Amino acid sequence: MHHSDDTTETARFWDDLYGQRERVWSGRANPHLVDVVGPLPAGTALDLGCGEGGDAIWLAGRGWQVTAVDVSAVALDRARAVAADAGVDSRIEFHRHDLSRGFPTGTYDLVSAQFLQSPLDFPRLDVLRAAARAVAPGGRLLVVEHGALPPWANAEHHRDARFFTPQETLDGLDLEPGEWETERLETPRRTATGPDGQTGELVDHLVLVRRR
Numbered sequence: 001m002h003h004s005d006d007t008t009e010t011a012r013f014w015d016d017l018y019g020q021r022e023r024v025w026s027g028r029a030n031p032h033l034v035d036v037v038g039p040l041p042a043g044t045a046l047d048l049g050c051g052e053g054g055d056a057i058w059l060a061g062r063g064w065q066v067t068a069v070d071v072s073a074v075a076l077d078r079a080r081a082v083a084a085d086a087g088v089d090s091r092i093e094f095h096r097h098d099l100s101r102g103f104p105t106g107t108y109d110l111v112s113a114q115f116l117q118s119p120l121d122f123p124r125l126d127v128l129r130a131a132a133r134a135v136a137p138g139g140r141l142l143v144v145e146h147g148a149l150p151p152w153a154n155a156e157h158h159r160d161a162r163f164f165t166p167q168e169t170l171d172g173l174d175l176e177p178g179e180w181e182t183e184r185l186e187t188p189r190r191t192a193t194g195p196d197g198q199t200g201e202l203v204d205h206l207v208l209v210r211r212r
């Protein structure tokens, strides 16, 4: 476990990670986001820990007005450039934000946290509860997390990793009874390609709740 005392250290960790490669993620939207949001009418969205912007750019391309935040300036610069190339930059506001320090203002039709997981100290539950508070009436919160280490991960490096079940995450959100509807609590599996081209099965944890 790495310990982060302040924003600078968190930002440095993620900027270093993004700086090691020209691109870290695929650039494509996360498959569970596409699955959940595909049938929904466009509205306003908040993407928490947007990384290189794959989800935000996909949402904007479908007419959503997106606020996308991340602690890494390197990732955000990359995301802004891809959004401009895709011609959707007018529909995305990218903001540098350390979610362990504060939370964006406003309410949204969709609040999405996709793999918002960190090896640093991170107040996960506080952030997810704030994410629920940011959901507008009729809107949804979608949380997708790794449910297990990928088969190619070095277990030694991730000894402290904890994976909360969808039910544990839902319970931890502490949602006001009667105000929310649980639409999905799932543990989907998918086949993915690892860093050395190997194929493996990934387990994800998915929580989708809708504010009435």
Ligand SMILES: C[S@@+](CC[C@H](N)C(=O)[O-])C[C@H]1O[C@@H](n2cnc3c(N)ncnc32)[C@H](O)[C@@H]1O
Pocket (backbone or CB within 6 Å): 010, 014, 025, 030, 048, 049, 050, 051, 052, 054, 069, 070, 071, 072, 075, 097, 098, 099, 100, 101, 113, 114, 115, 116, 117, 118, 122
């Ligand atoms: C595993 S990546 C997932 C990125 C993206 N959501 C995706 O699915 O490709 C986690 C992201 O969370 C961001 N992050 C980590 N800690 C954060 C914090 N305290 N505040 C804001 N963003 C943070 C990282 O910079 C990174 O981009």
